[in-house]
Amino acid sequence: MARKNLQFIRKGRVVEVADVGPTTTLLDHLRLAEGSVGTKEGCNEGDCGACTVALGRVRGGRLAYEPVNACIQLLGMVDGAEVVTVEDLADGGTLHPVQRAMVDLHGSQCGFCTPGFVMSLFTLYQSDRAADRETVCDWIAGNLCRCTGYRPIVEAALASCAGAPADGFAARATEIAARLTALADGADVFVGDATRFFAAPSSLDALCRLLAEHPDATIVAGATDVGLWVTKQLRDLPKIVWLGRVAGLDAIEETETGIRIGATATYDAAAAAVAAIDPDLGTLWRRIGSKQVRVSGTVGGNIANGSPIGDTPPALIALGATLELRRGEMVRRFPLEDFFLAYGRQDRAPGEVVVAIEVPRLGPADLFRCYKISKRFDQDISAVMAAIRLTLDGDRIASACVAFGGMAGVPKRATAAEAVLAGAHLDDPALPRAVRVALAGDFQPLDDMRASAAYRLDVAGSLVEKALIEAAGTPTSATRVFGLREAAVAPAA
């Protein structure tokens, strides 16, 4: 028996919502229905962070707060969570430590981005991460400020988020966790009717049954893309099936050959596991979206979405990943690269759902590199994304697997370049030039607002050249301005 309403905790009380459209956003609910106007709309597309709020959920037995962009978070997605907004932080007349630090260190000017920063810092405050500068900058990369230049905000974070949390939220953590656990009824959620609904099945079987019944439904995982269909394109999506309650679908498991990432594992949850495969993956993961995007967005969604500029597919293709899909009782497994048929078209039938992605570990002779080129280091969409796996035999390249994003209508392997690389010696001075020539046969990239076709083709060659230079033993301190492997640290969790 499905539950017919949404339930979440707000200001210490359980809120039940039964009368809500399938795509009503959390931000609209807060500002228009609840009248909590402290949370701002800056861009309505999850890029500026002014609408950041914290969601409390029980993770690994304890209460954890994560920052999300309320503008592209569907209200149904907060089912079972505690929703904390900027108005909730002060304890009576006493500002929260992160608020106090922002005031004392002059962290606000116009103030419009400030509630979002405060909420991001609040989640950092509650986390067990050491608040060093790099962590702070990463944590607030999804919050844009046009006034301060960030220095005082970073300092406010360093000053207030250093130790263990000691605020009212920390004091109530056990109680809130218990109440959230009590809310976790394991029920299927179905709000609406057969023509317009927000549904959140709680098991894979229930999901497959629901999709069999409604193959035209929009499947939503983190909504970091679907959210924009709603807010920007004003698309009417009458049937929403959210995967977030499907038990076990977010599992990340070590297997004999590598890792298996469940379809609804968020980027954030998968970060440590992929970084363990190669430090470049850790750097790449840290540059996907922002903290807000990474705690919502999923690896499965990044694949299923089929975008030509998703950052995970090129890397996963180069690693030789396998995709698992399910429709009804039928399960299919095939190489990830075969999933992307053409621009906007994937090998997925209506009602079929991505279940997991299996990523093999690198072999002892494998050398892996991946690079992302964008106008801005953080929270930008790639102009070109390159992933390169060379299987070496001494200084000879036995075989190569090279995949790119941003170079074609789909994430795509550079087969001609791979052929040139295979059998070549790393120190062959003619090799980079030969690769560039081959790439010109592999790809006819487009001009757009992110880069010209000429630059895309040129920099694709540069990235392979860089990989070859690094493969020959040059330290990345001499080849990169970002993401040094020698200094690589664990990616932001």
Add this chain to the structure above:
Amino acid sequence: MRPLPDPVDEAAAATPPLKVARRPAPHDSAAKHVAGAALYIDDVREPAGTLHVVPGYAKAARGKILSVDLAAVRAAPGVVALLTKDDVPGLNDVSPAHSHDEPVLADGVIRFHGQPVFAVVAETREAARRAARLGVIEVAEETPVVTIDEALASGRDDVLPPYQFVRGDVEADLAAAPAVVEGSIRIGGQEHFYLEGQVALATPGEGGEITVLTSTQHPTEVQHLVAQVLGLPAAYVVAEVRRMGGGFGGKESQATQWAALAALAAHVTGRPAKLRLDRDDDMMMTGKRHDFRIDWRAAVEPDGRLTAIAMDQYARCGHSRDLSLGICDRAMFHADNAYFLPVVRIASRRLRTDTVSNTAFRGFGGPQGVVGIERVMDAIAIATGRDPLDVRLANLYGAGRDVTPYGQTVEHNILPELIAELEVTSDYRARVAAIDAFNAGSRILKKGIALTPVKFGISFTLIHLNQAGALVHVYLDGSIHLNHGGTEMGQGLFVKVAQVVAEVFGVALDQVRVTATTTAKVPNTAPTAASSGTDLNGMAAKIAAETIRGRLAAFAAETWGGDPEAVRFEDGHVVAGNERRPFGEVARLANLARVSLSSSGFYATPKIHWDRANATGRPFLYFAYGAACSEVTIDTLTGEMRVDRVDVLHDCGASLNPAIDIGQIEGGFVQGMGWLTAEELVFDKAGRLRTHAPSTYKIPTATDVPADFRVALYEGGGNPEDTIFKSKAVGEPPLMLPVSVFSAITRALASLKPGVVPPLDAPATPEAIRRAVLAMTA
């Protein structure tokens, strides 16, 4: 620090030390900001029955409108009314220069992609958004003129006549010079990206009156243009703004259209109406920083000293004049930056394109002028083989070399000392040597460093704007109500002016209540722009407060004895004769004695004058100075760039509030760095802006700010002019400090091929840097 005569200390010797001014008080709304309790217009509780307005536009960028079919819009759920040009009861124009070239709603012709043709008024914002997309507008499309080069090739009229500053016979000197260096640089525009988009809420009153809450830097202009659009006397319209969520110039003239549309909707429906632009609409429909091309030829001595220069500035103004006259003039006023140009011609073209009308943006043309001359300095250094800093030092204004191309003498030039100090504190020379050594041994990565100055003229060059009013009330409990014509957009104006008033009355800062800017209290104001907010409004408020203090002093002296001049206002008390009474008690007693506790104050900047026809005068009361030293590393394979370290030394005179001023410096630096390195406006051939949201238009994030970012206020400079407590304006000048980043990238590129000037244009995106690398290594 150098032992220099210190005007601050001299002033301090004559008067007791300041107790509230010159302190790092937090922003007046800081505690509200962090709690989400600061109300922006969209947060104000809507009056019952408020309607929502969304503009609709055509797909074309240029051409005559053949038909407008709004049947589907009208039939859409929730739609209450539609607005077109025919609904405007007054004048369908919001041009700030009264040039009648900025219709509120299109008048039969599409002038740029995104130009509002109609507006939907609906019960909810979502209903209005959905309906606005249903309009069918047929246009006889013409090929739009989009770029500077297209505008030059088109042969069409510019939006404004050309203008120039000339001194001496430049062509003769260039022809006779032993060495001429020349070049051309393209400088991209910039989107303001204020976090709070354009918004206005209009509420109709009785008898045609209307009150508009408007997110504007220029409430007076909103008031007058709303009145003009509605065909009302200005006295029927009140424009009010408590705070903006950022402005940066983008809400100086271009907030007006949205206020006018909201007011028009309220006028037509008789109900309150709110218009808040979507981010994409905001970025498409409002102007940006002007992009420029600057062509230059310079005669140069072997020691790097420039003897003659011709500069041609081409500005992309968009479809209308807007504020382009002042902006392009200011680009010319700053074509010298800090350098003496003995023989000079600075020519300016104001080009018309079929794109959104470019507008004010922090620096108001000045930054483009500065980038131009700093490229000249870098090119001279490369051509002569001298260090760029030595070239800059050789060309600075100095004794006998102190008259600008527009005839103003540069007085009180502190740049030689300021640069000398920064050269030492940034360890410039040693780092140059280290970088040269690094580059010699590094194949892929190259480093560069640059130390560049800023000299920025303070005053509106439209002289009549240099005036301000304030209104101060003291209530019977001693609390003080402060109002002035300046607007708060985050820059800390309100706290600075409150500090001034608290200082005058000798009370604590929290005794002064700053209130929303409204045309009903202080009329006929200038925009809060040109860095002038504190200079002008601080002075006006000081005059108002001193008027009241004078009355209180006279009352106190009469009541308790002594000379009115000897009455002291300190620590919340008034001291007269042998009496020391709380300020509030004195206010109450003065009221009983029928003494007025309210006063306006008015200030007009002295000394300035400008004869534009003859290009001569003193347009600026003074100059603000600063310098920055930046070090970068570039990846020559990809064009990626990292800023490694920045040192800034900036002149705020005797800072009214060091915390606020440092915030302006850091924020201005990062904003300017974004402009020059990452923020790229991309228009397609059809004239459509392709970068109309933060997903595609990338302003800096925290990671882009170097961890090693050292900012200091220049000590002891004060301000020899009689400004508010000897402070200097700080809003815009720091935006030009990151020209040092651009120059450092140029130097890193120059290491690839000695003697060749890298063809680097702004913004220096990875693609632009890589393109320059390929050109250098071809």
